[in-house]
Amino acid sequence: MTExxxxxxxxxxxxxxxxxxxxxxxNGPLNPSQFAALSYLARANRFSRAPSHVADYLATTRGTASQTLKALARKDMIEETRSEADKRSISYDVTTSGTELLSTSTGLDQVIGSLPGDIQNSLASSLKALVLTALHQRGGRSFGVCNTCRHHEKSKTGSYCRLLEVSLSAIDSTQICHEHAAQ
Amino acid sequence: MTExxxxxxxxxxxxxxxxxxxxxxxNGPLNPSQFAALSYLARANRFSRAPSHVADYLATTRGTASQTLKALARKDMIEETRSEADKRSISYDVTTSGTELLSTSTGLDQVIGSLPGDIQNSLASSLKALVLTALHQRGGRSFGVCNTCRHHEKSKTGSYCRLLEVSLSAIDSTQICHEHAAQ
DNA sequence: CTCTAATAGTAGCGAGTCGAAACTATTGCA
DNA sequence: TGCAATAGTTTCGACTCGCTACTATTAGAG
Incomplete structure (x- = not known):
């Protein structure tokens, strides 16, 4: 009997x-998968809110992610926008009720919040490292925040993404991007 | 848009x-719930291997835990033992194939193992604190290791549980107990 | 410029999870 | 003795999730 x-x-x-x-x-109108997807959409930038991105983020399939998003749309938590450029692709935006729901903190949030600040920080960084390594190992994307990316370029007038060749708003830069690459 | x-x-x-x-x-013969239950049983002492204990540990219901355990038994990962004293209660023991399965480490295990030792320790203690607080908040049991319990008594001849009024083997003392109470 | 391959998303199926409620068997207590 | 509590199981319905097959659109090779 090994330890x-x-x-x-x-x-x-x-x-x-x-x-x-x-x-x-x-204990809300959403199930765990739906909540996770909603939470992701609220933090993802405008290039990263498609079903396939959600699937990658949640380590599931496109089919499953599609169902989850349809359910969220039925519950008026998100709204779909079809792209003009590529008529296959869809992007989802979080509605005001969605944002509202996300702002209510659960029991576990309070428990996490009750930890000392430095513990929270070390916990967050350890967990982040775990997720990144695990995703890397399984060949998935890293999904980091835009302004920490190799392709992010900060100038006086604003920010710019060298990969997608678009200029970025202040909000874009602080959100999660599916194209994120480490420095 | 709040951060x-x-x-x-x-x-x-x-x-x-x-x-x-x-x-x-x-990626094995077991699904996540079954794996979690098996992992618990392997670390629980002989007073803590009943369906209701598994249910408490996994924060689920007795009905669900019962199904999970039956499935594990069908797959020869665990074996049921009916009690003589109380004919209602059942205790499950992990079989050799069960132990074997648990000893094979998964990808995530390797990722965790690749973290520096001190990070692992701080991560473990933070997560433990979170689980304990969350369980406490929801009115559940804490499930600590026997020899860290208020009722544990260590003597020269061996250990003893003042609550259950039984003497404990060396193995018992290092396993998880459902009656565990903080000092 | 066409035809094929790749990509984005969806629909439906089947296996399985999970919780709630109803049920049996046993035990404890008044 | 009898009623309430406890341990475990069963069944049902709602839901998840991966898989496969499918449509629509776009990209690329020749």
Whole structure:
């Protein structure tokens, strides 16, 4: 009977927290997947709000993500916008009711908030490192914040993305981008 | 458009890690719930391996836990033992194939293992604190390790539980107990 | 310039999860 | 003795999720 390793314990803790979090999210109009998708959309920039991006972010398939988004749209949490340039693609925007729902904090949020600030910071950075490495290992995208990207260019007049060759608003720059690449 | 709070970001990271972990666990004969239950049983002491304990640990219902355990038993990962003293209660033991399965480390385990040791420790303690507080808030049990319990008594001849009034083996003392109470 | 391959999204199926409620069996207590 | 509490199971319905097949659109090779 070998002692359980530290890694297994951490993995187990993550799993349990995920379950606790999921159990709480049900106490609203949304289920856990829908909540996660909504939360992502609220933090993603305008180039990263398509079903396929949500699928990548949530480590699921396009089919599943499509269903989740349709459900969110039915509940008036998001609104779809079809692109002019590429008639295949769709982008979703969070509605005001969606934003409102996201701003209500759950029990787990309060628990996290009750941790000392420095612990919160170290926790956030450790978890972020885990997610990035895990995603990298599985060949997925990293989904970092725009202004920390290799292609982000800051000038006096504003910001610019060298990859997509577009200028970026102040908001764009602080949001999550699916094209994000580490420096 | 308010900036997302640190707590929401942490919550989101936990959620994503849970999904990544769940996606990986499928690459075996077990689904995520079954894997979590098996992992718990392997670390729980002999007083804590009943369906109701698993239900408490996984923050689910007895009905759901019952299904999960039956599935595990069908797959020969665990074995049920009916109690003599109380004919209602059942205890599950992990089989050798179950132990074997648990010892194979997944991708996420490797990612966690690749973190520096001190980061692992601080991550484990932060997550543990979160789980404990969240469980407390929701009125659940804490499920700590036996020898850190208020009722644990260590003597020269061995250990003893003042609550259950039984003597404890060396293994018992290092396992998870559903009766665990903080000092 | 056309025809094929790749891409974005959706629909439907089937296996499985999960919670709620109803149910059986056993035990405890008044 | 009898009623309430407890342990576990079963069943049902709503939902998730991956898979496959499908449509529509776009890109690219020849």
């Amino acid at each position: 359980p390793s530290q890694t297994q314990i951490i993995r187990d803790l993550i799993d349990r927290l995920g379950r606790l979090s999921a159990a709480e999210e049900w | 997302p709070s640190q707590t929401q970001i942490i919550r989101d990271l936990i959620d994503r890690l849970g999904r990544l972990s769940a996606a990986e666990e499928w």
